[in-house]
Amino acid sequence: MKKRHFFGKALALCCLACALVLAGCDNPTRGNGNNGNNGHVPSWSGPHMLATWDDLDWQFDVAFGNGTFFVLGDADSQGNRIVKTSTDGINWTNAATRFSAFDWLGGIAFGGERFFAFGHGYGGGQLMVRASTNGTIWTDDVTECFSTYFHMINRIAYSGGRFFVFGVDDDYYDLVKTTRDFSTWYDLTYDFEDFMSFGHHAEIFYGAGRFFIWGPSASSAPLLKTSLDDGISWQPAAVTGIDWLRGISFGNDRFVAFGQCSSFYTLIKTSVNGTDWDDVTDVFGDPDYFWFNYISFAGGRFFAFGSRWGDVGLNIWGDNQALAKSSTDGINWTEEPFLAYRLYTGEGVDILGVFSGGGRTFVLADEFNPERLVVFVKD
Numbered sequence: 548m549k550k551r552h553f554f555g556k557a558l559a560l561c562c563l564a565c566a567l568v569l570a571g572c573d574n575p576t577r578g579n580g581n582n583g584n585n586g587h588v589p590s591w592s593g594p595h596m597l598a599t600w601d602d603l604d605w606q607f608d609v610a611f612g613n614g615t616f617f618v619l620g621d622a623d624s625q626g627n628r629i630v631k632t633s634t635d636g637i638n639w640t641n642a643a644t645r646f647s648a649f650d651w652l653g654g655i656a657f658g659g660e661r662f663f664a665f666g667h668g669y670g671g672g673q674l675m676v677r678a679s680t681n682g683t684i685w686t687d688d689v690t691e692c693f694s695t696y697f698h699m700i701n702r703i704a705y706s707g708g709r710f711f712v713f714g715v716d717d718d719y720y721d722l723v724k725t726t727r728d729f730s731t732w733y734d735l736t737y738d739f740e741d742f743m744s745f746g747h748h749a750e751i752f753y754g755a756g757r758f759f760i761w762g763p764s765a766s767s768a769p770l771l772k773t774s775l776d777d778g779i780s781w782q783p784a785a786v787t788g789i790d791w792l793r794g795i796s797f798g799n800d801r802f803v804a805f806g807q808c809s810s811f812y813t814l815i816k817t818s819v820n821g822t823d824w825d826d827v828t829d830v831f832g833d834p835d836y837f838w839f840n841y842i843s844f845a846g847g848r849f850f851a852f853g854s855r856w857g858d859v860g861l862n863i864w865g866d867n868q869a870l871a872k873s874s875t876d877g878i879n880w881t882e883e884p885f886l887a888y889r890l891y892t893g894e895g896v897d898i899l900g901v902f903s904g905g906g907r908t909f910v911l912a913d914e915f916n917p918e919r920l921v922v923f924v925k926d
Contacts, residue, residue: 591885593923595637597911600918603629606899609911612657614904615682616911617642618920619655628652632682636909636922645685649675658705663689665700674698692729697722707753709778711735725778738781742770754797755821759784761795769793773821787824789814798844803877805839805851813838817877827878837870846903846925849874850883850910852890886910886923896921 597603597618608619615634622629630652632642646652646664653666661678664685668675674694677685693700693712700714709725716722723735742749742762749762758774760781769792773784786792789806796803802818812834816824828834832855839853853870871886890896890912897913899920910923 591925594921597920608654610655610657611902617655636924656703704751706751733779796844801877841898843901845901846908850901852898
């Protein structure tokens, strides 16, 4: 059954809040202690201030590709947009003038060696999609491909050679389409309709010859579905032993998944095929005393962020300690004390993403106190 939605910041924030509840407070927090070793100075540098909240009122979207960052957010209470860009994660410039053709810029994505900016043009709020190979020169020759189906786009995801576009049609019904070449489109709305607000929260990735999508559902724990090869036909999937999936990543020919079992112990699993999973939880210690909020792959390594503690909860730190580890195979993990120490704040951080390009690895985070966006860079 189709669902009708009307979009805006209030709805996005509401959906995010619901997602946090459904995912067991899926908001990375850091403890009120540090893991010592303050003198450890590896090849990481940072944090570099990406923007203060006086400048970027609400972080909305992040795109990284071809060695270039774009960060999009609200500039003030009136909803005016600001875009910042950087090639090194250290020096940032305002890039809003590049998108002056938009009356409302909704988001920026990267896929197939191109950036895509989407939103509304002037004159009735019609859909506009502009493309760029370098992030500097933008053309609107792809608008017609998207506007054939979409009235509004919430998100564009790219994986396994496919674009997945989430939005609404002219009647404001949910709509999900996929394409490889912008000429042949397949409708996935029915396959994904049991995901709650899938346009904002569902994650799609490709590995070992299959696509995966996971995200919060409308009525229960997060869902996981898979598609063999084509990204068009989808079936339910599961990570053996994990009852509450919180994340999954792929790199170096291996999947890494994390979540909780029915007794709420943290579990870390790895797989080479996405079907058979091995437990590597004990590598991290007693599962009752650590919690991972984010695992991603970039620059040839997996990065895991969480905390060691007693109690679990959103914005509850107590005696928690920040936890940061990295691994090349998902099985053997090493501490990242520099990140763990520098990511510590009195009121935690939200990891927005780990990216790599130009021989560098970047960790982008949203600090809660003080409220600001920061980036850590590793050469």
